[in-house]
Structures are given as C-alpha cells and as structure tokens.
Amino acid sequence: MTQSAGSGGQTLLEVRGLSASVGGLEILKGVDLTVKAGEVHAIMGPNGSGKSTFANVLAGKPDYEITGGQALFEGADLLAMEPEIRSRLGVFLAFQYPLELPGVRAWQFLKAAVDAQRKQAGEEELSARAFDRMLKEKIELVDIDPDLVKRAVNEGFSGGEKKRNEILQMAVLQPKLAILDETDSGLDIDALRIVSDGVNKLRNESNAVVLVTHYQRILNYIAPDQVHVLMDGRIVRSGGPELAHELEERGYDWIKEAVDAGV
C-alpha cells in the first residue's frame, strides 16, 4: 500500500532557477522545485516540455550545458558533481530507455554499484555472500524474475523487463532521491502495477520520489503529494493530486492558454 507521506521532512532537493541547454538550444528556462524527505512529486507536461531534460540534468548527463540556477542535494551543489558521485550520495535516475550492457552480468554490475556506494561512505565492500543475500531479498521485494539477474544487464530484455530491472537497481541502491523518467511508458497494466508496487515498498520517511510522466495513469498507483506542470522549460502550475486529474480530463492546452494569458 501507498504510505501517505506528509511534508515537513528534511529538504532533500532544492532547485532554483535551473536553466539548461543542449546544442545551444535552451530547454530548461528557470525551474524551481523543492522536494522534502517522505514526499512524492509528479512532474507532468506535454512532449517537449523539458521533463526528461530536467531528470537527466539532475542525474548529470553530460550532453547538457547548465546556463543558470542551481540544484542543491542535501545542501550540496549537485550540479558540480560527477554523475557517479550523485549516485553514490543517493540520487537515482530510472531511465526512460535503460541501456543494454552486452555481456555484463547483472550480478557483477550491481555488486560493483553497491561497492562503489559503500566505498564513498567509507564502508568496506560487501562479501559476495552478503551481497547475494541482499540481492535475493530485493528480488523478492520488487517481485522480479530471478532469472533476469543471471543474464547480462538488459540484454535482450523486453521493455517491461527493463523497467522492472530499473526498480530492482533502485531497490539495491536504496536512493534518497529517486527520479523516475517516464517509467510508466510502454508498460501494460500488470507491469505498471508491479513497478508501482516496487516503488511504494521502497518509499519511507527519509526518501523521496520524483515521478516524471506524461500521463496521470501511474499516479493511480503511486500517490503524489504534489503535482507540477512543466511547460516550455518552466514549472507553470503546482498543486495537489487533483491537478493531475484535471490534466487527465482537460489535457494541457487550458494551462497553456492560461499561462499565455498570464493568469
């Protein structure tokens, strides 16, 4: 079940006036967002509004140039960190299109990821046995086919399997801030439920989820505390869960008109 998380936790992420461009084209034009521990935020918006860019910029994808603003993660300058440091400190991006790693065994990959995180925290590497035990627990927790981790990472996986594998990785890495980039796209209803259940089980009072999505559907499974509408590189509306329902019924055009009219 979904935990009803209230606000009032520690601020995990604070984005102020974030602007970013790719190839000279400005995509983000001053995004503001505050995410506290225990919260779920949905970022919604039409295609091309900058949703995925926002997710990728937070994770540190190198293609983007930051042209203004800042993003603080637990008070530290997130944008100054290499992507792997962000990950080790607790930022996780579930990819819209997870990549295939031919020949790289999932077990080896996840173990290396966990060890990198532990090393950053000054802890020792996990023994193979301890990792095995932990992995097994997580596989059960997120209800994923155990055979998937015997294969190469995402190699030959279906779209749904890839998305589930992202949730398994999230379960293993236990991020403080999970950013799910259109994790619902391409999932049938059963897969969507499994993925959503996994996310809900991983939620607690000290972590937070940012759901980037085009559709309201996934919000039936993962209940957001706040819904933000991103349009043309800016958050133009924020509200409670009712905003998502309104978008589902009325589409995005009315907001665009309202914004254009300066309402």
Place this chain on the structure above:
Amino acid sequence: MTQAPAKLGTYRTGFEALRQEAEATDPQWLRDLRQEAWSRFNKLGFPTARRGNEKWKYTNVRPLAAANFENPPVAGAHENITVDDLRRVAPWNDSWTNLVFLDGHFARHLSGDANSAGQIGITSLADAIASENPVLQCQLAKHATVDDDGFTALNTAFLRDGAVIDVPAGHIAADPVHLIFVTTGQQDHAASYPRTLLIAGANSRVTVLESYVSLAESSYFTNAVTEFVLEDGSQVEHYRLLLENADAFHVGTTRVQQGKDSSITSASFARGAAMARQDVQVTLGAPGASCSLNGLYMTTGEQHIDNLINIDHAQPNTKSRLFYKGILDGKSKAVFGGTVLVRKDAQKTDAQQTDKNLLLSREAEVDSKPSLLIYADDVQCSHGATAGHIDKETLFYMQSRGLDREAASRILIHAFASQIIDTVELEPLRDYLDGLFLSEMPTASLEFGS
C-alpha cells in the same frame, strides 16, 4: 616486386652454415626440402610490395625485411633458464605435458618427460629427425608448403627443431600438450623458426597449446609454422598465445587439413609483438568436417596485428565458425582479412564469420575485410565486421549507478573480451587469460563514441 636478393645477407649466411652443418647428419630428403625452400625464399623474398598484393595490403613488412635478423644461438646455450623464468611470461601447469623451446631449440631440462604421456608420440622435431621418424617425410611441409609464401619458405629453409605430436588412432590424450616457444634474448636481434607438426589419428582426441613468449628486452623475429593433420573423426582443441615483447616481429603460419567428421576448436589470444601476422588456413577436406576459430587481440602503443584466416569448404556438409574480437588502444592498428571459400561441391556448407573491434582511442585503426566466396548454391553463410568506441550513453548509464568512467569502461571491456575467453575449456588457461587481458587492460587514454 621482391626484395633484392643481396639484402637477404644474414639469412644467406645462416642458411649456408646450416647446410654445411646438416650435411653429415640430416637425411637427404630433408636437406633437399631445405634447399628447395631456400631457393623459393631467395626468389620470393619478403612480401614488401603491397600494391596488388591483397594478402599484404594493410601490413608493411619493410621494417622486418630491413632488420636482417641473425641466426639464433646454437642449442644448449641456455642452461641457466629455469621454470620460474617461464612462469613469469607464460601460463604454466605442472599437470600439462610441457615442451619448452629456447630460441627455437628444444630445452630438455625444462620439458617434462614427453614419453610419460604414454601412447601419444610427442617428441622434439630434432629428435624425430635424428631417429628418422617416417611420419616426417610423409607429412612435413606437405600442408604448409614452400610455395605458400616467403615466410613459410624461410621457416622451412631453417627447419631443424620444434614439436612433433603424433596421436595414434583412437587415442584420447588426457593431458594437454603445451609447446612454449621462448625467445631468450641471450643473443640480440635473433630470428627463430619454430615448427610444429600434429597428426591426430582417426578418432583420436588431443589438446594442444602453443605459447610464443619472450624473456628478451630488444627486437627479434619469430617465424613459426604449424601443420595440423586431423584424420577422420579426430577432435583437436587448440590454443595459440602470442605474447612476444613489444619490439618483436612475429609471423605465424598455421595450416590445418581436416578429414571426414573431424573437428577443431581453436582460440588465439594475442597481446604481444610490434608487428604480428597470424596466417591461418583450414581446409575442410572431407564431409562432416568442422572448425570453430575464435580469436582475441588487444593492442596498444604502435602495435600492429594482422589476422588472415582462410577457410576452404572443399566438401559437402562442412561447418565453420569464425569469431574474432579486437580491443585497440593508442595508435595501434589491426587488420582482419580472409575468405571463406565454398567450393562448387560443398553443398550444405554452414559458415559464419565475424570480427568485432572495440576502439579505445581515436587514433587506433582497424581494417576488417572478411569475405565470402561461394560457388555452391545450397549453403548457409554469413559474415560481418564491426568497429566502434565505448558508447557514451552506456557509460552515463553505468555512471548513474555509481561507477566512475574507468571502472565502467573496465567492466565493458571485460565483458567484450570474456565472450572469447569464456570459450576456453581449460580452466587454468582461462584463469590465466582473465588476468592477462583483464587486469592489465589499457584504460589510460580512453575516448568514447557518441
């Protein structure tokens, strides 16, 4: 165009010396064979001209031809070399039947008792010549002929030692036979001419490793020729390790002649040499014959490696699998060529040919030109070649899971190489190769694709 004969000076002097020395000891047929080979080499020279010479189009042997390597020191000059020296440069396993050759000469003090291998006839070529082993005159130089090219002719002209493995029909050889060819460096600038002959009798089974390694610190030349004869129903597992030093020249010629329902699985692993050429030709000479040839090469600096693999499907129902992979760093260069030939009678041929390359730097270069030549109509054949850098998106994905670029690259390179290393059935060898290719991998100057 060939090299002016006058430039063959050191080789000519060496050949004259060998000719005179062998006059009293070696059988007439062998002296004739050497003489014929010398004449052939004298005529062909080194294949320095590349224009119109498809076999050598991408590999420049001028530096090798100009180097004028000397004859190796005489046999028995290296009593001071120990097994520990070999362990540093080659895989070593006490349970294998190890035959060690120093600068081309059999080193009895480092080799196991070949005769303890029971029925299987393993001897040094020098011993086989001295004991007038009849298999030599029947088979030697019949598969790698002096007409082949200048290098085979040169090796044959200087043919005097190497290994002879004569597995009797029906015999299953339990222990792998490991041939270790070491250049010692005790004489600078030396050439050596290892020669191997393997006869796998009908329905026999044997595993053979060839390791070409070095204790030397300067340039030298290894010119090796290997002939395999697989009689009907025999199965050969073969490994070839090219671990010469970074200044060495290596030309290795392998000829495999296969009988009915025989099979060979061969894996080649190459890291060494300034310039290396591996020329393999497999003749699937009877129905049901099959071969599986895997290869992995890893180069750095200004290394150059050239793999030329030709497979001749001469008869129906024959099968070949060719899968090579390269990892190239620095300004190194790899050439992959060769043809799968399917003759008119070779119906139901099943052939696959693949070469994949991972480029770790912008300046590394691959010329991959596998080809098919098909004269039969009922066949299944495919071929492909790829070359690419580590993908930037893939790297970001791995970074987003906490791995830095170097760790992520190592994992990707490891996975790429493992696909070939994992085909090795000999576990101690697989472990050795894991270390060789994975722990010492070049990641200093990584560049990534988009």
